[in-house]
Amino acid sequence: MVVSSPLHVGGASAHLLRPWANSSSRPLIVAISGGIGSGKTTFARALAPFAAAYADADQLARDVVMPGTPGLMALVERFGSKILNEDGTLNRQQLAGLIFGDSALRAEVEQIMHPLIAQEARALLSTAPAEGMAVYDVPLIRNAEEAAPFDVVIMVGAPLEEKLTRLVSRGLSPDDAQQRIAAQIDDATRREYASVWVDNTGTQSDLEGLAEVVVKTWLLPTVM
Numbered sequence: 001m002v003v004s005s006p007l008h009v010g011g012a013s014a015h016l017l018r019p020w021a022n023s024s025s026r027p028l029i030v031a032i033s034g035g036i037g038s039g040k041t042t043f044a045r046a047l048a049p050f051a052a053a054y055a056d057a058d059q060l061a062r063d064v065v066m067p068g069t070p071g072l073m074a075l076v077e078r079f080g081s082k083i084l085n086e087d088g089t090l091n092r093q094q095l096a097g098l099i100f101g102d103s104a105l106r107a108e109v110e111q112i113m114h115p116l117i118a119q120e121a122r123a124l125l126s127t128a129p130a131e132g133m134a135v136y137d138v139p140l141i142r143n144a145e146e147a148a149p150f151d152v153v154i155m156v157g158a159p160l161e162e163k164l165t166r167l168v169s170r171g172l173s174p175d176d177a178q179q180r181i182a183a184q185i186d187d188a189t190r191r192e193y194a195s196v197w198v199d200n201t202g203t204q205s206d207l208e209g210l211a212e213v214v215v216k217t218w219l220l221p222t223v224m
């Protein structure tokens, strides 16, 4: 029987919003998502020891625009060499400055990069065996189409002030942090696509502990 009451570890909690059916004939494909600075990567990494396959969309987004890649060439063709550093690598700050205040330019960059990221992610996640779990750390699940490839979508949320503090301590200016949050959907919309909602309102170790309880209770209850 599925335990549907919320799970708590310290100040962090997980809430089952939309149960799913586990299949024994194919792997469980799990997306971990949430707003910038919410803690989704921390949660996803805590699931990694239980995952048979793992992919990180932000990392793949870096890989597909390494020097010499078709991805970087396509970006330069569209935006010019002003988006490059002197050593030929992508100037990430410059590209961020262009796209986070302009949704049309952001959509153009996404059109170039997202198919390349998705192709790499599929290759990594498809290596999971039928009884295993594939975990994808992916920031952008904004509509039903983006949620569709996953059996389970776990959304991580945190209070706005905490997200801002974390982003600033990671080197973004307060204005840039606000701008990135404003460029994303809000948590009410994220809830529409969540199978599980995680409140990252405790310590980091609470969040990591909660990830393990979520695996044992909901994701792989028969394996653990």
Ligand SMILES: CC(C)(COP(=O)(O)OP(=O)(O)OC[C@H]1O[C@@H](n2cnc3c(N)ncnc32)[C@H](O)[C@@H]1O)[C@@H](O)C(=O)NCCC(=O)NCCS
Residues within 6 Å of the ligand: 035, 036, 037, 057, 058, 061, 091, 092, 093, 095, 096, 099, 106, 109, 110, 113, 117, 139, 140, 180, 183, 184
């Ligand atoms: C603009 C870029 C170069 C800025 O790089 P930077 O190192 O500062 O940030 P990083 O890549 O680590 O992203 C951090 C976070 O920004 C947010 N973010 C990134 N891209 C987007 C986007 N298109 N829309 C909304 N939020 C985004 C996400 O929450 C992400 O986790 C980079 O974010 C990028 O290439 N974005 C376009 C590709 C994309 O959509 N990536 C998201 C993963 S699919």
Ligand SMILES: Nc1ncnc2c1ncn2[C@@H]1O[C@H](COP(=O)(O)OP(=O)(O)OP(=O)(O)O)[C@@H](O)[C@H]1O
Residues within 6 Å of the ligand: 034, 035, 036, 037, 038, 039, 040, 041, 042, 043, 058, 139, 166, 200, 201, 202, 203, 204, 205, 207
């Ligand atoms: N509960 C917490 N308490 C304190 N720090 C935390 C907590 N959760 C996460 N952090 C820290 O906040 C920062 C952002 O967390 P993380 O990278 O997991 O977020 P994210 O949602 O993946 O961010 P991004 O969208 O930028 O990739 C990290 O430095 C992480 O160690």
